[in-house]
Amino acid sequence: MTAAFSLDPLDGYSRHARRYDELLDSNGTVRPHWIPLVESFENLGVGRLLDRAARTKRQLAQDGVTYNVPIGPDEPDHHHHIAWPLDPVPIVIPDDEWDPVRRGVVQRAELLNLILTDLYGPQNLLRAGDVAPQLVLSDPQFMRSLHGVVNPGSKQLVLAGVDFIRAGDGSWRVFGHRTQVPSGAAYALEDRRILSRVMPSEVEGADVQRLAPFLRLYRKALRAAAPAGVEDPVTVVLSSGTRSETAFEHTALAAQLGTALVRGPDLQVHDDGVHLQTVHGPTPVHVILRRLDAAYCDPLELDPTSTLGVPGLVEAVRAGQVTVVNGLGAPILENAGLTALLPHLCRTLLGEDLILRSADAWWCGDPAGRSHVLANLDDLVVRPVTRASMESSIETSELTAAQRTDLRARIEAEPDRFVGQERLEPGTAPCLTSDGLRPRATVLRTFAVADDDGYFVMPGGLARSAPSDGDGEPISNLTGALSKDIWVCGGSRELERGYWLSADQRPVEARRDAPSARAAEDLFWLGRYAERAESTARLLRVIRDRRREFIANSTGPGPVAVGALLAGLSRITGTFPRIDETEAGSIDLTSPELSARLARIVADDHDPGSLAHSLHRLIDDIDELRDQLSVDTKLVMADLDQRVLDLDPGAAVPDETVDELLTDIIQGLLSLAGLVSESLIRDEVWHFIDAGRRIERAVHLSGLLAATLTRERTAAAESLVIESVLSTVESIITYRRRYRSHASVSSVLDLLLSDDTNPRSLRYQLDHIEVDLRRLHQGEEIPVWRTGIPLNHPSVTDAVTASGTGDRPGETPMVTETIAAVREIAVRLTHFEAQLSTTGLTPDEQGRRLALTEFLEDVIQRLNFVSILISATYFTRQQPVRSVVTPVDVTRMTQSQDGAGGQSQTLGPPDTEADR
């Protein structure tokens, strides 16, 4: 046992003199409510505590808990997945100390709800001057098109997040609240889940209040927000996509709430409300849990540049057909000037003082506030009034003298735009470091959800601690803050039980919603990318083996075979420059360009044919589909995720580790395939994945065969090519068993094209695609024997134009066409098999097997056609969205008198031609 292992975790823990410390009181004694946990930690010692930290980290990785940070200002669309950091040491708060938080957060939610209701209604606060009108009317977050809208449900504000700290005297102080998209609740639930696994006895021993009731009430609140008369409302989570900073939370919430995760383009406004496009047609949606900033939710009435929203959504909300939670007007409550007024508004509206004291704040638009802020600038944090500008708070202590002068000038020029807020000193909480526990500055966030006539507060929340003991540094995800679980301990459980058994929680009828059109598309592509990655990895592995084997040869069967395989690789990956078979014989196996090229196909994410690209897309799809797949998918993906990081071109993978990496990747992909095959029920989800996988496999196989076996070679070279192809498609063992060492193209084709028992054969893929399509259709019997659809058949073009309009999957023609197109390939395969026994493989005078080439190329084209038909039948085809503005025509009376209409002008978007 090393010294570190037995080290007392509290050794060297010294609290900050001025700040409140959660663990130690001012005498340096452990606070009583921490004693059980501290004893347990002391028994464990630092070493085993660190083991727990490692387990925590592993579990988080397995659960796929991440957040995204932008890579840099140059690449706004690229984000890093960062592992969510969780300290295994919680914050322990006895119920009686938490009580003011509970009551204070309820009070604040009530207050914010009243303010929101007034601002979008009678505006008495503005008329009476309780709130300076320009504070609200100048804020772009005040959505005029939502004025007059009253959402169903008892509260206009359904969700709120409140940020607070522990002040030096042990009291709680609030420094902000979140109403736009209060985030963090799903992370808090996840943190608790992990800690319950990593330290079950501690959680149990401490009598920690459970978070589950919060989730239950969250669901209930969403149901309660449904439009009047809707019995069993359908709720969706509207996400901004996998690139959002809190994308994990979007998917986790959808999974925890049991709702579909959708994006703007999945939803459409119709005359009877908002519909979600599913693979079986549109279904109505009643409640939208918005994880997208309100301004982006409707390009028609809000931000016209948004492509993430649902045009017409505001109108549907106004018509009472759908409820958005939080409402589209809620962001105005994050106005810093309003926040500064809360103590006053609480007295005005509720006739009482705030239970939780706010950080003192002064709006500079008020002359007294302005002079206070300017006089005390160094002690304040300066915040822009509106959050629409995305400007962050200004920490005046970090400014240079020149910056401070500049800030002063800005405040004097536009006082209305700034608020000065007291700089709070957060208390500290113990965090685990390699030296044991250390105090770290800590901020807390908890959440309120509307419940009948009141609000319910999560008994706990999300705490975040500074990563080091540096003073005054901001505590945020971007600066590497740790997250911590908050344990509210003891207290009466009647409340909790009461909520558990809440009377109107009627059992909900099991409902298996059809996947949305977007989910279906992601599933289909999940299948395709997984298969693409696997076959690319296999082929790369075989090529690397063969190249090593024959690197000393400049001529002979070795280089010829490698050349043929490279032609296959360039064919199936579509990477350039193309290697085609005619030059295949002249490949120089030692050339550095070849090495570089192979390295690129492995690791260059920018090349759409690369292995890295397929894996990235696969991971994106799986992220997007978290709510559809089995929980263990995360286990498999955590590992693959790591391999993809290893592939990062910046990480310069050493050549000798590439083979191992390829094997690991293949292994990961096989685990994924196993999971898909063993853990998913055979509903639409599975059939879309399977159809994608089968089509991809058939295309790859045909491409590989077309690139390698359509040319006659010397017996030695042919045998080498055949063996390599068989290894690539994982059929070498079967082949040897069946045909022993006799290598012939016709027996290869027998195994790889015709054998309907070989899961790698073309026949097998076609059979299964057809089964998938029939199951997806779920409809009445489809006539099967239709042949002879030419590729230029109008159904292809029709399919494309019809998508998104009238032609829904329920109306059989498209489905019939698709199945018929698959059958047609099968028929052609049968014809070709007949041809094989006669002239199918006879080479022409230049050694080309033209019949085989022609057959394979036709198959590939037809498979692509099938893929297009599936897309057109089931997926949303997102057309470019354009916003159009009709300009004001202009008239100048005097000139109009000179010549009719001659002087008027039409202004418009640059490509708009005015025609007069």
Place this chain on the structure above:
Amino acid sequence: MKFKIVHLTTYTYDAPVTASFGKIHQMPESLDGQQCLSRELTIEPRPEVLSERVDYFGNRVAICVIRQTHTKLVVNSESEVDTGGRADPVREADGSREAAELPWNEFRHRLLSDDLVATEFTLDSPLITRSRTLASYAEPSFDPDRPLIEAVRDLSTRINRDFTFDTKATEVDTPLEKVLRIRKGVCQDFAHVMVGGLRSLGLPACYVSGYLETDPPPGKERLVGVDRTHAWVGLYLGEGRWTGIDPTNDQPAGERYITTARGRDYGDVPPMKGVIFTDAEKTKLKVSVDVHRI
């Protein structure tokens, strides 16, 4: 005066549009001293959703959703309006006479106390930001003792004189500072300059979108469909009353002006704006307006 207005807008696209969403401000309300006698909006292809409401600023607005694939969209709005109730504020006998008599700054102070509308229209809006430059441009018209109406008329005259009407100089989204620098533009720009100048002095002003009856060229017959949509400035006089001034033609917006919408700036009230789903590269727009007396 009574008018019948026919406002016909045709969009032609070079590829099918599968869905189209529109927000239309083309329907006169009974406000601003005008009486709307009838109005009718027809859209081809037939919208799946067509709903009307009165917006935050009191304008009638229509929202339409079209899901029928189309390459041509026709919006026809017809209305009959009586503008006989529109008073000339200078001759008006009621409270707004103060606007014609009191020094402008004194009147301004009366206006701004306790009036939410007044506050709303003195603030910055998305397309009009108050500035020192705008204030200095407007100031020469605003001698301390000058009554409001007189000062505003003078500002209108100066804009009309200083700015050149030039249809090529600006686009729909040309920033106000640029208009102020190049001193060229069209009615929308002139209205924005004037609204910005007034707001920079703390006066509540709005952007008005509407129609103007035009005279035929001398000796020629009146042609149908050659009138235009137009834009001018509304000056707030308190208690919900507005008066219009047209800097483009340097005259009060009298009975020949028909208001369709008032907003903080053009962005609040374009005659039609929308979102379409299409691969189309080009949109051809044809607008014809006919204003004739009945």
